[in-house]
Amino acid sequence: MDAVLKPTAVAGGSPARRARLYRRRGRWVVRRILRAVRARAGSDAGMTTAEYAVGTLGACALAAGLYKVVTSPAVLGALTDVLDRALHAT
Incomplete structure (x- = not known):
């Protein structure tokens, strides 16, 4: 799970750049979780x-x-x- 939340490209760069990468990765994780929840919910229609x-x-x-x-x-x-x-x- 830690590997998913920690971008590998964050090794160098400014703190602002690292913060942007973490926010982007966080949004990606949230979108992926929501997509999985929606796909699972669609199969139980009715x-x-x-x-x-x-x-x-x-x-x-x-x-x-x-x-x-x-x-x-x-x-x-x-x-x-x-x-x-x-x-x-x-």
Whole structure:
């Protein structure tokens, strides 16, 4: 990694010239990294839509299961009992 960040042509010259070479090399490294990220992201086109669909389906299934549990007679009776005791507490 150090070989990529240190230009070999910097051995001589003024400090200003070396600073320009380091900035140029830094911009080159950033462009190369961005190009690789964009190329990799292009191959997954449409994946986020599928992930959202699976997440939405899972959330709906969880909501349906919770609805069934909460509307069962045992849970409704327990919730009613808790609310009744809370409202009539002295």
